[in-house]
Amino acid sequence: MVPSYDVELVAVTKRYGATLAVDRISLRVPRASYCCLLGPSGCGKTSVLRMIAGHEAVTEGDILIGNKNVTDLPSVKRGTAMMFQSYALFPHLTCLDNVAFSLKMRGVAKAERRARALELLALVRMEAFADRLPSQLSGGQQQRVALARALMTKPRVLLLDEPLSALDPFLRVRMREELKKLQHELGISFIHVTHSQDEAMALADVMVVMEDGHIRQAGAPRDVFERPQSAFVARFIGGHNVLPGEHGLIAVRTDRCRLKEAANGQPHLSGCIAAVEYQGPVVRVVLKTDQGEGVTVLVPDNAFYARPMQAGDPATLVWSADDAHDLMDV
Amino acid sequence: MAAVPQGYAPGSDAARPWTFYALATLFGLFLLFLYGPMIVIYVLSFQGPNGGVTFPMVGTSLVWFENVFRPDLTANIPAALARSLALATVVSVLTVAISVAAALGFRRRFPGAGILFYLAIASLVMPGLLVGFGIGLGFQVLGIPGGLFTSALGAQLTWTLPFGLFTMFAVVNRFNRSYEEAANDLGASGWQRLIHVTLPILLPGILGVAMGAFTLSYDEYARTALAIGSKNTLPLEIYALLSSETSPMLFALGTLTTGLSFVIIGVTILGIRHIQRRRVAATPLPDIAS
Numbered sequence: 001m002v003p004s005y006d007v008e009l010v011a012v013t014k015r016y017g018a019t020l021a022v023d024r025i026s027l028r029v030p031r032a033s034y035c036c037l038l039g040p041s042g043c044g045k046t047s048v049l050r051m052i053a054g055h056e057a058v059t060e061g062d063i064l065i066g067n068k069n070v071t072d073l074p075s076v077k078r079g080t081a082m083m084f085q086s087y088a089l090f091p092h093l094t095c096l097d098n099v100a101f102s103l104k105m106r107g108v109a110k111a112e113r114r115a116r117a118l119e120l121l122a123l124v125r126m127e128a129f130a131d132r133l134p135s136q137l138s139g140g141q142q143q144r145v146a147l148a149r150a151l152m153t154k155p156r157v158l159l160l161d162e163p164l165s166a167l168d169p170f171l172r173v174r175m176r177e178e179l180k181k182l183q184h185e186l187g188i189s190f191i192h193v194t195h196s197q198d199e200a201m202a203l204a205d206v207m208v209v210m211e212d213g214h215i216r217q218a219g220a221p222r223d224v225f226e227r228p229q230s231a232f233v234a235r236f237i238g239g240h241n242v243l244p245g246e247h248g249l250i251a252v253r254t255d256r257c258r259l260k261e262a263a264n265g266q267p268h269l270s271g272c273i274a275a276v277e278y279q280g281p282v283v284r285v286v287l288k289t290d291q292g293e294g295v296t297v298l299v300p301d302n303a304f305y306a307r308p309m310q311a312g313d314p315a316t317l318v319w320s321a322d323d324a325h326d327l328m329d330v
Numbered sequence: 331m332a333a334v335p336q337g338y339a340p341g342s343d344a345a346r347p348w349t350f351y352a353l354a355t356l357f358g359l360f361l362l363f364l365y366g367p368m369i370v371i372y373v374l375s376f377q378g379p380n381g382g383v384t385f386p387m388v389g390t391s392l393v394w395f396e397n398v399f400r401p402d403l404t405a406n407i408p409a410a411l412a413r414s415l416a417l418a419t420v421v422s423v424l425t426v427a428i429s430v431a432a433a434l435g436f437r438r439r440f441p442g443a444g445i446l447f448y449l450a451i452a453s454l455v456m457p458g459l460l461v462g463f464g465i466g467l468g469f470q471v472l473g474i475p476g477g478l479f480t481s482a483l484g485a486q487l488t489w490t491l492p493f494g495l496f497t498m499f500a501v502v503n504r505f506n507r508s509y510e511e512a513a514n515d516l517g518a519s520g521w522q523r524l525i526h527v528t529l530p531i532l533l534p535g536i537l538g539v540a541m542g543a544f545t546l547s548y549d550e551y552a553r554t555a556l557a558i559g560s561k562n563t564l565p566l567e568i569y570a571l572l573s574s575e576t577s578p579m580l581f582a583l584g585t586l587t588t589g590l591s592f593v594i595i596g597v598t599i600l601g602i603r604h605i606q607r608r609r610v611a612a613t614p615l616p617d618i619a620s
Contacts, residue, residue: 053515054514055511055514055515074514075514075515076514076515076516076517080515081515081516082511082512082515084508084511084512086506086508088506088508088509088511088512090509090512090513090527090530090531091531092530092531092533092608101513101516101518101526102516102517104526105513105516105517105518105519105522105526106517133608149512149516150515152516153515153516153517
């Protein structure tokens with residue numbers, strides 16, 4: 001029977017002593033998909049990843065990988081491989097020996113395991129560095145070797161713990177593309193923990209937004225961005241203003257808001273400009289409403305410089321009722 | 331503009347204040363006090379065959395060095411040296427084994443961990459003579475004859491183990507557990523993880539503990555003296571010589587012992603440096619074409 005999901009979490013709970021880190025989480029990751037766990041620090045996303053990997057015991061609930069219940073299995077038997085945030089490349093072994101490590105533990109002969117390690121290093125374009133030690137590599141290079149080492153075990157699911165946090169912004173974007181390409185080529189699932197919404201939206205097929213040990217929303221990035229379910233998701237995902245509406249809170253995209261005179265009957269909020277930030281293609285204007293709330297508007301640059309504004313000017317925030325999206329809960 | 335305080339900034343062209351010279355003189359005198367007697371000993375060890383234990387030098391010769399290696403009625407240096415080296419090796423190996431195991435075990439809080447820790451440290455606080463006396467007496471009461479690898483070994487371990495434990499705790503504390511998790515992830519069993527990952531990474535620390543325990547044992551006097559029984563280790567033999575025979579042979583012995591200590595320390599440091607140089611990042615290479 002072909003399993004329909006690569007990873008399935010069933011009411012998984014994790015307690016550290018008296019602290020509840022993860023509270024009855026259920027999730028299904030479809031086959032060969034890129035899943036991002038997104039959330040602020042302390043939301044439990046790393047705990048979830050480590051429980052899937054087998055490095056953390058599950059307090060309650062079950063984890064299934066490819067329809068097999070792996071909750072009580074050690075990490076090596078789960079068909080997962082983990083790429084650590086610090087890469088954890090063994091400092092006393094060369095890159096080649098690092099990548100060949102899993103085969104050495106299984107007793108594969110030296111010549112064969114070195115050959116296979118070299119193939120994987122070629123896949124991540126690091127074959128020229130086979131005899132270097134990890135300390136002689138840069139951050140991005142170390143990451144690629146760590147990737148090759150993890151892939152050597154032929155996992156069904158690759159788990160990545162904030163892999164791009166340690167890289168500078170330019171490299172981050174390039175590595176992002178490589179990760180996505182690799183996931184497509186290999187045809188396996190990647191589960192990627194991050195606190196950056198840009199990263200998650202760029203990479204994910206399934207984006208899971210977490211807070212305080214709960215999943216607040218899970219779905220395709222476009223769905224989450226266009227239709228956030230709660231104020232927390234709307235705020236965390238960025239690019240939204242959370243505004244008071246008729247029956248509760250609404251979310252309006254910051255680039256769909258405008259600063260101009262309100263037409264008749266058009267929803268609006270008046271206030272005065274608190275900050276103007278140039279961002280290249282857009283100008284980010286922060287407005288402090290009369291109620292004291294801060295709202296953000298992304299104004300296209302030519303529109304802004306046709307009628308420039310500065311801090312202290314009075315202004316009115318307007319939006320179309322079509323662009324307002326009702327939020328379900330707080 | 332605020333006034334710039336007039337002080338001595340290292341590297342500037344300002345003249346040094348008088349306090350610098352005063353303190354430098356004091357430091358120079360201290361160094362003289364510390365190393366002067368030792369230098370006198372090294373020089374006098376090359377005393378001529380008819381010379382005494384003080385200056386002037388009556389010619390120079392190596393005859394006193396030869397005397398060191400000839401066992402005679404008052405002292406048997408080569409035998410004592412062999413015993414010292416053998417005991418130091420055994421103490422070193424045992425200290426490393428126990429310290430590494432303990433440090434790895436103490437990573438997890440277990441009931442009684444605190445008490446065990448303080449018990450181990452306690453022997454550092456107790457006077458060495460009393461510890462040695464107690465052990466010697468204990469063996470006597472039990473009717474077991476004291477010896478090199480029984481009572482003396484035990485007495486020396488009470489001295490080296492606290493140091494070994496402290497050092498290994500510090501080393502293991504800095505050890506990143508991600509390495510072990512990665513090893514697990516890649517399919518290593520507990521034993522494989524220990525041999526292929528944990529111990530190789532801890533190796534510089536382990537070598538440091540081994541060397542530390544070796545030199546502590548080699549120089550140990552107080553505890554060993556009262557617990558060893560009839561055969562002497564080198565420090566005990568030298569002490570016995572001091573009271574019975576005064577000749578430049580003692581100085582030659584001192585020079586040789588110092589030389590040996592430096593050789594041991596030097597070899598170990600070179601070994602550790604060699605390992606470290608291969609592992610410690612000098613400067614991370616920039617991500618140009620990666």
